[in-house]
Amino acid sequence: MSRMSAFSSPFMLGFDDIERVLDRVSKAANDGYPPYNIERLPKVEGRSDVIRITLAVAGFTREQLDVSVEESQLVIRGRQVDDKSREYLHRGIAARQFQRAFVLAEGIEILGADLKDGLLSIDLARPEPERVIRKIEISSGE
Numbered sequence: 001m002s003r004m005s006a007f008s009s010p011f012m013l014g015f016d017d018i019e020r021v022l023d024r025v026s027k028a029a030n031d032g033y034p035p036y037n038i039e040r041l042p043k044v045e046g047r048s049d050v051i052r053i054t055l056a057v058a059g060f061t062r063e064q065l066d067v068s069v070e071e072s073q074l075v076i077r078g079r080q081v082d083d084k085s086r087e088y089l090h091r092g093i094a095a096r097q098f099q100r101a102f103v104l105a106e107g108i109e110i111l112g113a114d115l116k117d118g119l120l121s122i123d124l125a126r127p128e129p130e131r132v133i134r135k136i137e138i139s140s141g142e
Contacts, residue, residue: 033098034078041123049126050111053102058118059093067113067122074102074110074122 034055041050057065057078066077080095104124111123 051124053122055120057120076100
């Protein structure tokens, strides 16, 4: 038996990909590393809707982090490599890798990224939507 989707309504036209995106997001949300915050910032540079994503990436350098936009997703990757020259008496901090992805709505703009004190901050802006009204002429069918 197949499950019913909220997007199977005949009044929801052109939303075919949304269910796949929601499934992908729900699977990605189960991984808790690295921890992150998402906050709305007060007006920045004249923009009213700015969002900041902050990830706790202590131990990672700028060179070990990669931030990119891939097919309407903000993807953050971290890659650490074991330093073979070090001899540990106790190792409680493991070198690890991660990938964290956030699905972006159409029109979201990445303002920039900053790494400070072990926190990677990425600022995004949502542009004000333009209200578009377009008159559709009705033909007589002749």
